[in-house]
Amino acid sequence: MQRGTFQLMKTVNRSLILNKIRLAAPISRADIAKETGLTPPTVSTIVKELIEQGLVVESTLGSSSGGRKPKMLRIRTEGLFVIGVDAGPETVDCILTTLTGEVIGTISRNLQVYTNREFLKQLSQAVDYLLESYSVKREHILGIGIAMHGVVDAEAGIGQVAPILKLHNIPIKQEMESAFGVPVKVENDARAMALGEAWFGKYDTYETIVAVNIGSGIGAGIIIQGRLLHGAAGLAGEFGHMSIDLNGEICACGNRGCLQTFASGPAIAKRAGMISGEAVYQAAVRGEETARNILQETGRTLGIGLINLIHLLNPDRIILGGGVMQSAAYLLPSLKEEIKARALTDKAAKTEIHISELEERATALGAVALLLEELFAPV
Structure with a gap:
Protein backbone atom coordinates (compact mmCIF):
# COMPACT_ATOMS: atom_id res chain seq x y z
CA MET A 1 0.00 0.00 0.00
CA GLN A 2 1.36 3.40 -0.96
CA ARG A 3 1.98 5.89 1.83
CA GLY A 4 -0.43 8.44 0.32
CA THR A 5 -3.23 5.86 0.23
CA PHE A 6 -2.61 4.97 3.87
CA GLN A 7 -2.68 8.63 4.91
CA LEU A 8 -5.96 9.17 3.02
CA MET A 9 -7.57 6.16 4.72
CA LYS A 10 -6.37 7.47 8.07
CA THR A 11 -7.95 10.85 7.35
CA VAL A 12 -11.24 9.26 6.27
CA ASN A 13 -11.28 7.06 9.36
CA ARG A 14 -10.50 10.04 11.60
CA SER A 15 -13.42 12.03 10.19
CA LEU A 16 -15.67 8.98 10.42
CA ILE A 17 -14.87 8.53 14.11
CA LEU A 18 -15.14 12.24 14.89
CA ASN A 19 -18.52 12.44 13.21
CA LYS A 20 -19.78 9.35 15.02
CA ILE A 21 -18.76 10.88 18.36
CA ARG A 22 -20.41 14.19 17.39
CA LEU A 23 -23.71 12.54 16.52
CA ALA A 24 -23.88 9.75 19.11
CA ALA A 25 -22.07 11.12 22.20
CA PRO A 26 -21.59 9.89 24.80
CA ILE A 27 -20.32 6.76 23.04
CA SER A 28 -17.73 4.11 23.89
CA ARG A 29 -14.81 3.00 21.74
CA ALA A 30 -16.41 -0.42 21.38
CA ASP A 31 -19.66 1.05 20.07
CA ILE A 32 -17.75 3.28 17.63
CA ALA A 33 -16.02 0.18 16.24
CA LYS A 34 -19.33 -1.70 16.02
CA GLU A 35 -21.21 1.14 14.30
CA THR A 36 -18.46 2.22 11.88
CA GLY A 37 -17.12 -1.21 10.97
CA LEU A 38 -13.58 -0.16 11.92
CA THR A 39 -11.41 -2.49 13.97
CA PRO A 40 -11.12 -1.82 17.73
CA PRO A 41 -7.32 -1.19 17.47
CA THR A 42 -7.91 1.40 14.71
CA VAL A 43 -10.57 3.14 16.78
CA SER A 44 -8.37 3.15 19.89
CA THR A 45 -5.37 4.58 18.02
CA ILE A 46 -7.34 7.39 16.37
CA VAL A 47 -9.28 8.22 19.54
CA LYS A 48 -5.97 8.49 21.41
CA GLU A 49 -4.74 11.00 18.80
CA LEU A 50 -8.00 12.98 18.99
CA ILE A 51 -7.76 13.19 22.78
CA GLU A 52 -4.12 14.32 22.55
CA GLN A 53 -5.17 17.00 20.04
CA GLY A 54 -7.83 18.23 22.46
CA LEU A 55 -10.77 17.55 20.12
CA VAL A 56 -12.28 14.66 22.10
CA VAL A 57 -12.62 14.11 25.85
CA GLU A 58 -13.57 11.16 28.02
CA SER A 59 -16.72 11.81 30.04
CA THR A 60 -18.91 9.59 32.20
CA LEU A 61 -18.50 5.84 32.51
CA GLY A 62 -20.94 3.75 30.51
CA SER A 63 -22.95 0.74 31.64
CA SER A 64 -21.23 -2.62 31.83
CA SER A 65 -22.44 -6.06 30.75
CA GLY A 66 -20.16 -7.77 33.25
CA GLY A 67 -16.68 -6.33 32.81
CA ARG A 68 -15.10 -2.96 33.49
CA LYS A 69 -17.33 0.02 32.72
CA PRO A 70 -16.30 1.63 29.39
CA LYS A 71 -15.12 5.23 29.24
CA MET A 72 -17.49 7.33 27.18
CA LEU A 73 -16.37 9.87 24.59
CA ARG A 74 -17.70 13.24 23.48
CA ILE A 75 -16.51 16.20 21.43
CA ARG A 76 -14.72 18.81 23.52
CA THR A 77 -16.96 21.84 24.00
CA GLU A 78 -14.84 23.72 26.54
CA GLY A 79 -12.28 26.27 25.41
CA LEU A 80 -12.46 25.60 21.66
CA PHE A 81 -14.70 27.69 19.43
CA VAL A 82 -15.63 28.37 15.82
CA ILE A 83 -16.74 31.73 14.41
CA GLY A 84 -19.22 32.14 11.58
CA VAL A 85 -19.55 35.47 9.77
CA ASP A 86 -22.36 36.63 7.50
CA ALA A 87 -20.49 39.43 5.74
CA GLY A 88 -22.77 42.04 4.25
CA PRO A 89 -24.02 43.63 2.24
CA GLU A 90 -25.60 45.82 4.95
CA THR A 91 -24.30 44.31 8.20
CA VAL A 92 -21.62 41.98 9.50
CA ASP A 93 -23.30 39.33 11.64
CA CYS A 94 -21.01 37.06 13.68
CA ILE A 95 -21.85 33.91 15.62
CA LEU A 96 -19.69 32.06 18.16
CA THR A 97 -20.21 28.31 18.60
CA THR A 98 -18.62 25.27 20.17
CA LEU A 99 -17.28 22.42 18.03
CA THR A 100 -20.71 20.80 18.21
CA GLY A 101 -22.41 23.90 16.84
CA GLU A 102 -23.88 25.05 20.15
CA VAL A 103 -24.37 28.81 19.90
CA ILE A 104 -22.51 30.80 22.56
CA GLY A 105 -23.41 34.26 21.31
CA THR A 106 -23.93 36.62 18.38
CA ILE A 107 -23.22 40.23 17.44
CA SER A 108 -24.22 42.47 14.53
CA ARG A 109 -22.52 45.62 13.24
CA ASN A 110 -23.47 47.97 10.44
CA LEU A 111 -21.33 47.79 7.32
CA GLN A 112 -20.51 50.82 5.19
CA VAL A 113 -17.58 50.44 2.84
CA TYR A 114 -16.20 51.82 -0.41
CA THR A 115 -12.92 49.93 -0.74
CA ASN A 116 -11.60 46.42 -0.12
CA ARG A 117 -9.39 47.72 2.67
CA GLU A 118 -12.36 49.27 4.50
CA PHE A 119 -14.37 46.08 4.10
CA LEU A 120 -11.61 43.86 5.50
CA LYS A 121 -10.98 46.26 8.38
CA GLN A 122 -14.65 46.23 9.39
CA LEU A 123 -14.72 42.44 9.07
CA SER A 124 -11.77 42.12 11.46
CA GLN A 125 -13.28 44.64 13.87
CA ALA A 126 -16.55 42.69 13.99
CA VAL A 127 -14.73 39.45 14.84
CA ASP A 128 -12.69 41.20 17.53
CA TYR A 129 -15.88 42.71 18.96
CA LEU A 130 -17.45 39.23 19.11
CA LEU A 131 -14.43 37.86 20.99
CA GLU A 132 -14.41 40.79 23.40
CA SER A 133 -18.16 40.54 23.98
CA TYR A 134 -17.90 36.93 25.13
CA SER A 135 -14.43 37.09 26.73
CA VAL A 136 -12.87 34.59 24.33
CA LYS A 137 -9.16 34.70 23.53
CA ARG A 138 -7.94 34.40 19.96
CA GLU A 139 -5.93 31.27 20.77
CA HIS A 140 -9.17 29.45 21.64
CA ILE A 141 -10.57 29.89 18.13
CA LEU A 142 -10.23 26.85 15.88
CA GLY A 143 -11.22 28.67 12.70
CA ILE A 144 -13.42 31.30 11.04
CA GLY A 145 -16.00 30.71 8.32
CA ILE A 146 -17.08 33.70 6.23
CA ALA A 147 -20.19 33.84 4.05
CA MET A 148 -19.86 36.55 1.41
CA HIS A 149 -22.45 37.83 -1.06
CA GLY A 150 -21.68 37.75 -4.76
CA VAL A 151 -19.27 35.57 -6.72
CA VAL A 152 -16.73 33.81 -4.50
CA ASP A 153 -13.66 31.76 -5.34
CA ALA A 154 -14.10 29.39 -2.39
CA GLU A 155 -10.80 27.57 -2.90
CA ALA A 156 -8.73 30.76 -2.95
CA GLY A 157 -10.96 32.53 -0.43
CA ILE A 158 -11.46 35.56 -2.65
CA GLY A 159 -14.62 37.63 -3.09
CA GLN A 160 -14.41 37.99 -6.86
CA VAL A 161 -17.44 40.22 -7.39
CA ALA A 162 -19.60 41.78 -4.66
CA PRO A 163 -22.05 43.71 -6.86
CA ILE A 164 -24.12 45.37 -4.14
CA LEU A 165 -20.97 46.63 -2.35
CA LYS A 166 -19.34 47.37 -5.73
CA LEU A 167 -16.14 45.58 -4.68
CA HIS A 168 -13.92 43.19 -6.64
CA ASN A 169 -11.16 40.69 -5.89
CA ILE A 170 -11.26 40.93 -2.08
CA PRO A 171 -8.50 38.75 -0.53
CA ILE A 172 -10.66 37.69 2.43
CA LYS A 173 -8.93 34.43 3.36
CA GLN A 174 -5.41 35.82 3.06
CA GLU A 175 -6.09 38.93 5.12
CA MET A 176 -8.20 37.28 7.82
CA GLU A 177 -5.75 34.41 8.30
CA SER A 178 -2.97 36.95 8.62
CA ALA A 179 -4.98 38.95 11.17
CA PHE A 180 -6.16 36.05 13.36
CA GLY A 181 -3.68 33.24 12.74
CA VAL A 182 -6.36 30.55 12.26
CA PRO A 183 -7.76 28.73 9.20
CA VAL A 184 -10.37 30.77 7.33
CA LYS A 185 -12.95 29.32 4.94
CA VAL A 186 -14.83 31.61 2.55
CA GLU A 187 -18.02 30.80 0.67
CA ASN A 188 -20.86 32.50 -1.18
CA ASP A 189 -23.60 33.44 1.31
CA ALA A 190 -26.39 31.42 -0.33
CA ARG A 191 -24.21 28.32 -0.53
CA ALA A 192 -23.25 28.81 3.10
CA MET A 193 -26.94 29.09 3.97
CA ALA A 194 -27.59 25.77 2.20
CA LEU A 195 -24.80 24.14 4.19
CA GLY A 196 -26.20 25.62 7.40
CA GLU A 197 -29.63 24.17 6.62
CA ALA A 198 -28.10 20.78 5.89
CA TRP A 199 -26.07 20.74 9.13
CA PHE A 200 -28.46 22.43 11.53
CA GLY A 201 -31.86 22.28 9.84
CA GLU A 357 -36.38 27.43 10.65
CA LEU A 358 -32.92 28.90 11.27
CA GLU A 359 -34.22 32.29 10.11
CA GLU A 360 -31.69 35.14 10.29
CA ARG A 361 -28.99 32.84 11.70
CA ALA A 362 -29.00 30.45 8.74
CA THR A 363 -26.15 32.05 6.80
CA ALA A 364 -23.86 32.64 9.80
CA LEU A 365 -24.47 29.06 10.96
CA GLY A 366 -23.63 27.98 7.43
CA ALA A 367 -20.32 29.80 7.78
CA VAL A 368 -19.72 27.80 10.99
CA ALA A 369 -20.59 24.63 9.07
CA LEU A 370 -17.78 25.40 6.60
CA LEU A 371 -15.34 24.67 9.44
CA LEU A 372 -17.32 21.80 10.96
CA GLU A 373 -17.55 20.11 7.57
CA GLU A 374 -13.78 20.37 7.23
CA LEU A 375 -13.38 18.80 10.66
CA PHE A 376 -16.12 16.17 10.73
CA ALA A 377 -17.30 15.26 7.26
CA PRO A 378 -15.63 12.23 5.62
CA VAL A 379 -13.32 13.09 2.74
Whole structure:
Protein backbone atom coordinates (compact mmCIF):
# COMPACT_ATOMS: atom_id res chain seq x y z
CA MET A 1 0.00 0.00 0.00
CA GLN A 2 1.36 3.40 -0.96
CA ARG A 3 1.98 5.89 1.83
CA GLY A 4 -0.43 8.44 0.32
CA THR A 5 -3.23 5.86 0.23
CA PHE A 6 -2.61 4.97 3.87
CA GLN A 7 -2.68 8.63 4.91
CA LEU A 8 -5.96 9.17 3.02
CA MET A 9 -7.57 6.16 4.72
CA LYS A 10 -6.37 7.47 8.07
CA THR A 11 -7.95 10.85 7.35
CA VAL A 12 -11.24 9.26 6.27
CA ASN A 13 -11.28 7.06 9.36
CA ARG A 14 -10.50 10.04 11.60
CA SER A 15 -13.42 12.03 10.19
CA LEU A 16 -15.67 8.98 10.42
CA ILE A 17 -14.87 8.53 14.11
CA LEU A 18 -15.14 12.24 14.89
CA ASN A 19 -18.52 12.44 13.21
CA LYS A 20 -19.78 9.35 15.02
CA ILE A 21 -18.76 10.88 18.36
CA ARG A 22 -20.41 14.19 17.39
CA LEU A 23 -23.71 12.54 16.52
CA ALA A 24 -23.88 9.75 19.11
CA ALA A 25 -22.07 11.12 22.20
CA PRO A 26 -21.59 9.89 24.80
CA ILE A 27 -20.32 6.76 23.04
CA SER A 28 -17.73 4.11 23.89
CA ARG A 29 -14.81 3.00 21.74
CA ALA A 30 -16.41 -0.42 21.38
CA ASP A 31 -19.66 1.05 20.07
CA ILE A 32 -17.75 3.28 17.63
CA ALA A 33 -16.02 0.18 16.24
CA LYS A 34 -19.33 -1.70 16.02
CA GLU A 35 -21.21 1.14 14.30
CA THR A 36 -18.46 2.22 11.88
CA GLY A 37 -17.12 -1.21 10.97
CA LEU A 38 -13.58 -0.16 11.92
CA THR A 39 -11.41 -2.49 13.97
CA PRO A 40 -11.12 -1.82 17.73
CA PRO A 41 -7.32 -1.19 17.47
CA THR A 42 -7.91 1.40 14.71
CA VAL A 43 -10.57 3.14 16.78
CA SER A 44 -8.37 3.15 19.89
CA THR A 45 -5.37 4.58 18.02
CA ILE A 46 -7.34 7.39 16.37
CA VAL A 47 -9.28 8.22 19.54
CA LYS A 48 -5.97 8.49 21.41
CA GLU A 49 -4.74 11.00 18.80
CA LEU A 50 -8.00 12.98 18.99
CA ILE A 51 -7.76 13.19 22.78
CA GLU A 52 -4.12 14.32 22.55
CA GLN A 53 -5.17 17.00 20.04
CA GLY A 54 -7.83 18.23 22.46
CA LEU A 55 -10.77 17.55 20.12
CA VAL A 56 -12.28 14.66 22.10
CA VAL A 57 -12.62 14.11 25.85
CA GLU A 58 -13.57 11.16 28.02
CA SER A 59 -16.72 11.81 30.04
CA THR A 60 -18.91 9.59 32.20
CA LEU A 61 -18.50 5.84 32.51
CA GLY A 62 -20.94 3.75 30.51
CA SER A 63 -22.95 0.74 31.64
CA SER A 64 -21.23 -2.62 31.83
CA SER A 65 -22.44 -6.06 30.75
CA GLY A 66 -20.16 -7.77 33.25
CA GLY A 67 -16.68 -6.33 32.81
CA ARG A 68 -15.10 -2.96 33.49
CA LYS A 69 -17.33 0.02 32.72
CA PRO A 70 -16.30 1.63 29.39
CA LYS A 71 -15.12 5.23 29.24
CA MET A 72 -17.49 7.33 27.18
CA LEU A 73 -16.37 9.87 24.59
CA ARG A 74 -17.70 13.24 23.48
CA ILE A 75 -16.51 16.20 21.43
CA ARG A 76 -14.72 18.81 23.52
CA THR A 77 -16.96 21.84 24.00
CA GLU A 78 -14.84 23.72 26.54
CA GLY A 79 -12.28 26.27 25.41
CA LEU A 80 -12.46 25.60 21.66
CA PHE A 81 -14.70 27.69 19.43
CA VAL A 82 -15.63 28.37 15.82
CA ILE A 83 -16.74 31.73 14.41
CA GLY A 84 -19.22 32.14 11.58
CA VAL A 85 -19.55 35.47 9.77
CA ASP A 86 -22.36 36.63 7.50
CA ALA A 87 -20.49 39.43 5.74
CA GLY A 88 -22.77 42.04 4.25
CA PRO A 89 -24.02 43.63 2.24
CA GLU A 90 -25.60 45.82 4.95
CA THR A 91 -24.30 44.31 8.20
CA VAL A 92 -21.62 41.98 9.50
CA ASP A 93 -23.30 39.33 11.64
CA CYS A 94 -21.01 37.06 13.68
CA ILE A 95 -21.85 33.91 15.62
CA LEU A 96 -19.69 32.06 18.16
CA THR A 97 -20.21 28.31 18.60
CA THR A 98 -18.62 25.27 20.17
CA LEU A 99 -17.28 22.42 18.03
CA THR A 100 -20.71 20.80 18.21
CA GLY A 101 -22.41 23.90 16.84
CA GLU A 102 -23.88 25.05 20.15
CA VAL A 103 -24.37 28.81 19.90
CA ILE A 104 -22.51 30.80 22.56
CA GLY A 105 -23.41 34.26 21.31
CA THR A 106 -23.93 36.62 18.38
CA ILE A 107 -23.22 40.23 17.44
CA SER A 108 -24.22 42.47 14.53
CA ARG A 109 -22.52 45.62 13.24
CA ASN A 110 -23.47 47.97 10.44
CA LEU A 111 -21.33 47.79 7.32
CA GLN A 112 -20.51 50.82 5.19
CA VAL A 113 -17.58 50.44 2.84
CA TYR A 114 -16.20 51.82 -0.41
CA THR A 115 -12.92 49.93 -0.74
CA ASN A 116 -11.60 46.42 -0.12
CA ARG A 117 -9.39 47.72 2.67
CA GLU A 118 -12.36 49.27 4.50
CA PHE A 119 -14.37 46.08 4.10
CA LEU A 120 -11.61 43.86 5.50
CA LYS A 121 -10.98 46.26 8.38
CA GLN A 122 -14.65 46.23 9.39
CA LEU A 123 -14.72 42.44 9.07
CA SER A 124 -11.77 42.12 11.46
CA GLN A 125 -13.28 44.64 13.87
CA ALA A 126 -16.55 42.69 13.99
CA VAL A 127 -14.73 39.45 14.84
CA ASP A 128 -12.69 41.20 17.53
CA TYR A 129 -15.88 42.71 18.96
CA LEU A 130 -17.45 39.23 19.11
CA LEU A 131 -14.43 37.86 20.99
CA GLU A 132 -14.41 40.79 23.40
CA SER A 133 -18.16 40.54 23.98
CA TYR A 134 -17.90 36.93 25.13
CA SER A 135 -14.43 37.09 26.73
CA VAL A 136 -12.87 34.59 24.33
CA LYS A 137 -9.16 34.70 23.53
CA ARG A 138 -7.94 34.40 19.96
CA GLU A 139 -5.93 31.27 20.77
CA HIS A 140 -9.17 29.45 21.64
CA ILE A 141 -10.57 29.89 18.13
CA LEU A 142 -10.23 26.85 15.88
CA GLY A 143 -11.22 28.67 12.70
CA ILE A 144 -13.42 31.30 11.04
CA GLY A 145 -16.00 30.71 8.32
CA ILE A 146 -17.08 33.70 6.23
CA ALA A 147 -20.19 33.84 4.05
CA MET A 148 -19.86 36.55 1.41
CA HIS A 149 -22.45 37.83 -1.06
CA GLY A 150 -21.68 37.75 -4.76
CA VAL A 151 -19.27 35.57 -6.72
CA VAL A 152 -16.73 33.81 -4.50
CA ASP A 153 -13.66 31.76 -5.34
CA ALA A 154 -14.10 29.39 -2.39
CA GLU A 155 -10.80 27.57 -2.90
CA ALA A 156 -8.73 30.76 -2.95
CA GLY A 157 -10.96 32.53 -0.43
CA ILE A 158 -11.46 35.56 -2.65
CA GLY A 159 -14.62 37.63 -3.09
CA GLN A 160 -14.41 37.99 -6.86
CA VAL A 161 -17.44 40.22 -7.39
CA ALA A 162 -19.60 41.78 -4.66
CA PRO A 163 -22.05 43.71 -6.86
CA ILE A 164 -24.12 45.37 -4.14
CA LEU A 165 -20.97 46.63 -2.35
CA LYS A 166 -19.34 47.37 -5.73
CA LEU A 167 -16.14 45.58 -4.68
CA HIS A 168 -13.92 43.19 -6.64
CA ASN A 169 -11.16 40.69 -5.89
CA ILE A 170 -11.26 40.93 -2.08
CA PRO A 171 -8.50 38.75 -0.53
CA ILE A 172 -10.66 37.69 2.43
CA LYS A 173 -8.93 34.43 3.36
CA GLN A 174 -5.41 35.82 3.06
CA GLU A 175 -6.09 38.93 5.12
CA MET A 176 -8.20 37.28 7.82
CA GLU A 177 -5.75 34.41 8.30
CA SER A 178 -2.97 36.95 8.62
CA ALA A 179 -4.98 38.95 11.17
CA PHE A 180 -6.16 36.05 13.36
CA GLY A 181 -3.68 33.24 12.74
CA VAL A 182 -6.36 30.55 12.26
CA PRO A 183 -7.76 28.73 9.20
CA VAL A 184 -10.37 30.77 7.33
CA LYS A 185 -12.95 29.32 4.94
CA VAL A 186 -14.83 31.61 2.55
CA GLU A 187 -18.02 30.80 0.67
CA ASN A 188 -20.86 32.50 -1.18
CA ASP A 189 -23.60 33.44 1.31
CA ALA A 190 -26.39 31.42 -0.33
CA ARG A 191 -24.21 28.32 -0.53
CA ALA A 192 -23.25 28.81 3.10
CA MET A 193 -26.94 29.09 3.97
CA ALA A 194 -27.59 25.77 2.20
CA LEU A 195 -24.80 24.14 4.19
CA GLY A 196 -26.20 25.62 7.40
CA GLU A 197 -29.63 24.17 6.62
CA ALA A 198 -28.10 20.78 5.89
CA TRP A 199 -26.07 20.74 9.13
CA PHE A 200 -28.46 22.43 11.53
CA GLY A 201 -31.86 22.28 9.84
CA LYS A 202 -32.46 18.53 10.34
CA TYR A 203 -32.64 17.67 6.66
CA ASP A 204 -31.17 14.60 4.98
CA THR A 205 -27.95 15.93 3.49
CA TYR A 206 -27.93 13.18 0.88
CA GLU A 207 -31.02 14.58 -0.78
CA THR A 208 -30.90 17.29 -3.40
CA ILE A 209 -31.59 20.49 -1.49
CA VAL A 210 -31.78 24.03 -2.85
CA ALA A 211 -31.65 26.85 -0.30
CA VAL A 212 -32.64 30.27 -1.64
CA ASN A 213 -31.56 33.39 0.23
CA ILE A 214 -33.88 36.33 -0.57
CA GLY A 215 -32.77 39.63 0.94
CA SER A 216 -30.85 42.58 -0.46
CA GLY A 217 -30.01 40.22 -3.32
CA ILE A 218 -31.07 36.71 -4.26
CA GLY A 219 -28.84 33.66 -4.36
CA ALA A 220 -29.18 29.90 -4.12
CA GLY A 221 -27.09 27.14 -2.62
CA ILE A 222 -27.38 23.68 -4.14
CA ILE A 223 -26.51 20.50 -2.25
CA ILE A 224 -26.39 17.24 -4.23
CA GLN A 225 -25.68 14.04 -2.27
CA GLY A 226 -24.20 15.96 0.63
CA ARG A 227 -21.91 18.17 -1.45
CA LEU A 228 -22.18 21.84 -2.32
CA LEU A 229 -22.31 22.51 -6.05
CA HIS A 230 -19.88 25.25 -7.09
CA GLY A 231 -19.82 24.86 -10.86
CA ALA A 232 -16.88 25.15 -13.25
CA ALA A 233 -16.31 28.85 -12.52
CA GLY A 234 -17.85 29.10 -9.05
CA LEU A 235 -21.09 30.55 -10.39
CA ALA A 236 -23.52 27.76 -9.46
CA GLY A 237 -26.49 29.15 -7.59
CA GLU A 238 -26.50 32.72 -8.92
CA PHE A 239 -30.27 32.41 -9.02
CA GLY A 240 -30.91 36.13 -8.59
CA HIS A 241 -29.21 36.82 -11.92
CA MET A 242 -31.55 34.63 -13.91
CA SER A 243 -32.94 36.97 -16.58
CA ILE A 244 -36.73 36.95 -16.64
CA ASP A 245 -37.30 40.18 -18.61
CA LEU A 246 -34.98 41.02 -21.49
CA ASN A 247 -36.12 44.64 -21.38
CA GLY A 248 -36.25 45.00 -17.62
CA GLU A 249 -34.33 47.21 -15.22
CA ILE A 250 -30.55 47.18 -15.14
CA CYS A 251 -29.35 44.99 -12.26
CA ALA A 252 -26.34 45.68 -10.03
CA CYS A 253 -24.53 43.03 -12.09
CA GLY A 254 -24.99 45.12 -15.26
CA ASN A 255 -27.54 42.88 -17.00
CA ARG A 256 -31.20 43.67 -17.55
CA GLY A 257 -34.24 42.03 -16.01
CA CYS A 258 -32.57 39.81 -13.42
CA LEU A 259 -34.87 38.10 -10.91
CA GLN A 260 -33.49 40.19 -8.06
CA THR A 261 -34.60 43.41 -9.78
CA PHE A 262 -38.16 42.14 -9.17
CA ALA A 263 -38.07 40.14 -5.94
CA SER A 264 -35.25 41.35 -3.67
CA GLY A 265 -35.96 43.56 -0.65
CA PRO A 266 -34.85 46.80 -2.36
CA ALA A 267 -36.84 45.93 -5.49
CA ILE A 268 -40.00 45.36 -3.46
CA ALA A 269 -39.46 48.65 -1.61
CA LYS A 270 -38.89 50.54 -4.87
CA ARG A 271 -42.13 49.29 -6.42
CA ALA A 272 -44.04 50.25 -3.29
CA GLY A 273 -42.33 53.65 -2.97
CA MET A 274 -41.22 52.79 0.55
CA ILE A 275 -37.91 52.86 2.39
CA SER A 276 -37.43 49.09 2.72
CA GLY A 277 -38.95 45.67 2.15
CA GLU A 278 -39.60 45.56 5.89
CA ALA A 279 -41.76 48.69 5.56
CA VAL A 280 -43.79 47.04 2.80
CA TYR A 281 -44.35 44.01 5.02
CA GLN A 282 -45.49 46.19 7.93
CA ALA A 283 -47.88 48.04 5.60
CA ALA A 284 -49.31 44.71 4.47
CA VAL A 285 -49.80 43.67 8.10
CA ARG A 286 -51.73 46.91 8.68
CA GLY A 287 -54.03 45.90 5.85
CA GLU A 288 -52.80 48.24 3.10
CA GLU A 289 -54.03 46.66 -0.13
CA THR A 290 -51.26 48.08 -2.34
CA ALA A 291 -48.54 46.54 -0.16
CA ARG A 292 -50.33 43.19 -0.11
CA ASN A 293 -50.74 43.23 -3.90
CA ILE A 294 -47.04 43.99 -4.39
CA LEU A 295 -46.05 41.08 -2.13
CA GLN A 296 -48.46 38.74 -3.91
CA GLU A 297 -47.01 39.82 -7.26
CA THR A 298 -43.51 39.21 -5.87
CA GLY A 299 -44.62 35.72 -4.86
CA ARG A 300 -45.72 34.99 -8.42
CA THR A 301 -42.39 36.22 -9.79
CA LEU A 302 -40.48 34.04 -7.32
CA GLY A 303 -42.70 31.12 -8.29
CA ILE A 304 -41.66 31.56 -11.93
CA GLY A 305 -38.01 31.54 -10.90
CA LEU A 306 -38.47 28.51 -8.66
CA ILE A 307 -40.28 26.43 -11.27
CA ASN A 308 -37.27 26.98 -13.53
CA LEU A 309 -35.09 25.62 -10.72
CA ILE A 310 -37.41 22.67 -10.26
CA HIS A 311 -37.35 21.82 -13.95
CA LEU A 312 -33.57 22.18 -14.08
CA LEU A 313 -32.54 20.36 -10.87
CA ASN A 314 -35.67 18.49 -9.73
CA PRO A 315 -34.70 18.87 -6.04
CA ASP A 316 -36.24 16.95 -3.16
CA ARG A 317 -36.97 20.22 -1.38
CA ILE A 318 -36.45 23.97 -1.59
CA ILE A 319 -35.75 26.02 1.54
CA LEU A 320 -36.48 29.74 1.46
CA GLY A 321 -34.70 32.15 3.80
CA GLY A 322 -33.52 35.75 4.05
CA GLY A 323 -35.21 38.94 5.17
CA VAL A 324 -37.86 38.99 2.43
CA MET A 325 -39.28 35.70 3.71
CA GLN A 326 -40.57 37.57 6.74
CA SER A 327 -43.44 38.27 4.33
CA ALA A 328 -44.01 34.55 3.69
CA ALA A 329 -47.71 34.76 4.61
CA TYR A 330 -48.26 37.05 1.61
CA LEU A 331 -45.68 35.53 -0.75
CA LEU A 332 -46.23 31.79 -0.42
CA PRO A 333 -49.82 31.37 -1.66
CA SER A 334 -49.16 33.05 -5.03
CA LEU A 335 -45.68 31.48 -5.23
CA LYS A 336 -47.10 27.97 -4.85
CA GLU A 337 -49.96 28.70 -7.25
CA GLU A 338 -47.44 29.73 -9.92
CA ILE A 339 -45.41 26.55 -9.39
CA LYS A 340 -48.55 24.40 -9.59
CA ALA A 341 -49.72 26.13 -12.78
CA ARG A 342 -46.38 25.88 -14.58
CA ALA A 343 -44.99 22.51 -13.42
CA LEU A 344 -44.51 19.89 -16.13
CA THR A 345 -45.75 17.05 -13.91
CA ASP A 346 -47.93 16.62 -10.84
CA LYS A 347 -44.92 15.41 -8.87
CA ALA A 348 -42.88 18.48 -9.79
CA ALA A 349 -45.80 20.66 -8.70
CA LYS A 350 -45.63 19.02 -5.26
CA THR A 351 -41.93 19.78 -4.69
CA GLU A 352 -41.58 20.56 -0.98
CA ILE A 353 -41.18 24.27 -0.21
CA HIS A 354 -40.04 25.11 3.33
CA ILE A 355 -39.32 28.36 5.16
CA SER A 356 -35.98 28.26 6.97
CA GLU A 357 -36.38 27.43 10.65
CA LEU A 358 -32.92 28.90 11.27
CA GLU A 359 -34.22 32.29 10.11
CA GLU A 360 -31.69 35.14 10.29
CA ARG A 361 -28.99 32.84 11.70
CA ALA A 362 -29.00 30.45 8.74
CA THR A 363 -26.15 32.05 6.80
CA ALA A 364 -23.86 32.64 9.80
CA LEU A 365 -24.47 29.06 10.96
CA GLY A 366 -23.63 27.98 7.43
CA ALA A 367 -20.32 29.80 7.78
CA VAL A 368 -19.72 27.80 10.99
CA ALA A 369 -20.59 24.63 9.07
CA LEU A 370 -17.78 25.40 6.60
CA LEU A 371 -15.34 24.67 9.44
CA LEU A 372 -17.32 21.80 10.96
CA GLU A 373 -17.55 20.11 7.57
CA GLU A 374 -13.78 20.37 7.23
CA LEU A 375 -13.38 18.80 10.66
CA PHE A 376 -16.12 16.17 10.73
CA ALA A 377 -17.30 15.26 7.26
CA PRO A 378 -15.63 12.23 5.62
CA VAL A 379 -13.32 13.09 2.74
